[in-house]
Amino acid sequence: MKFSTAIYATSLLFATSVISVPVRRDVDPNLVPEFGVQPGVNPTGTGDCDGINGPNGQPIKIPCACPPDRNSFISSLNQNVAAGKVVNNPSVPVSFPTDDSKDSQLARIQTAIVTLQNLNGPGVGCPAASTTFLAQQKAVQDAAPAPAAPAANNAAAAPAGGVDPALVPDFGVQPGQNPTGTGDCDGINGIKIPCTCPPDRNAFIQSLNANVAAGHAVNNPTVSVSFPTGDSNQDKAARIVASLVTLQNLNGPGVGCPAASTTFSAQLAAVQ
Structure with missing residues (x-):
């Protein structure tokens, strides 16, 4: 009887402990x-x-x-x-x-x-x-x-030459494919994208350089970026993410080209 009581008490304590675990609210x-x-x-x-x-x-x-x-x-x-x-x-x-x-x-x-x-x-x-x-x-x-000055100052501190263009992932998509006449063209898998996407690669790399120098998307400062030069999958993924963020915020916060205008997402999946 004492043994049963002990088991019951232990079970009750365990149940109470489980119930008392805090639950994150939506x-x-x-x-x-x-x-x-x-x-x-x-x-x-x-x-x-x-x-x-x-x-x-x-x-x-x-x-x-x-x-x-x-x-x-x-x-x-x-x-x-x-x-x-x-x-x-x-x-x-x-x-x-x-x-x-x-x-x-x-x-x-x-x-x-x-x-x-x-x-x-x-x-x-x-x-x-x-x-x-x-x-x-x-x-x-x-x-x-x-205050907008800090981002501009950080961008000005970009190292000479910026990121190595050879480490910047290729778009994998050409702009202006199969235009519908309404301003949209084909991206990956036929997904409709603006016909001006992807952007000019040199202009894109220039924006990427500014973002990497600042440590965040200059046009969307709450999104951090990094561009490590190592050959690990983690470093490759960071470079692709920095490219995605740059692409999607080219002209303002969330204003740029969609991921579907490149093969960046597929490249990211391949290294994750």
């Missing part, structure tokens, strides 16, 4: 920025639809499946926040602070952007143009003056 859905765009607007019949307006005032073409279902998006966001990084692109850190400060609002929007862009793999997801995230980000940034 993010508050009310703090997740709204997409601001509906999927499937004005389909062209080639798989692309209208996103937000570009600098020319015309809608940017996006996959008709974008933006994704909000519940599935928040589920992916929860996984990333719990991991402290993008699960599908682990070199990209994320955070989701809950206060109302400017920095916290920007961190939440940035986490939403990188979750969106890496929904199905590294650099494989929906473009920022399938949401109003960038406009929301700019609105928060413009609410008070932000």
Whole structure:
């Protein structure tokens, strides 16, 4: 009887210990920025639809499946926040602070952007143009003056010659393939991309140099980059990720060319 009581007490203690383990809470859905765009607007019949307006005032073409279902998006966001990084692109850190400060609002929007862009793999997801995230980000940034000088100073400190061009992954895709007449062309596996993507390689390497010198994407400072020169898979992956980040932020935070305009994602998968 005493032996049974001891077992019961031990079991109860174990159960209590298990129950008392803290459980990470999901993010508050009310703090997740709204997409601001509906999927499937004005389909062209080639798989692309209208996103937000570009600098020319015309809608940017996006996959008709974008933006994704909000519940599935928040589920992916929860996984990333719990991991402290993008699960599908682990070199990209994320955070989701809950206060109302400017920095916290920007961190939440940035986490939403990188979750969106890496929904199905590294650099494989929906473009920022399938949401109003960038406009929301700019609105928060413009609410008070932000010092931009440090990034420019860091970029100016780039070493002579910059990164070794031989270590920069090749795009693997030519721009202007099978234009539809609506500004989009074929990327990998026929995915529609802007006909101007991928960019001129020299201009791309120039942007990559600036980012590597700064230690982050100059146009999106919350995203860190590195460009190690070793031959390990880890170093190769870091270089490819730096190239992906540079590609996707060429002209502003989340404004650039999609991963589908290169074979970077396939190259990354090959070394992981």
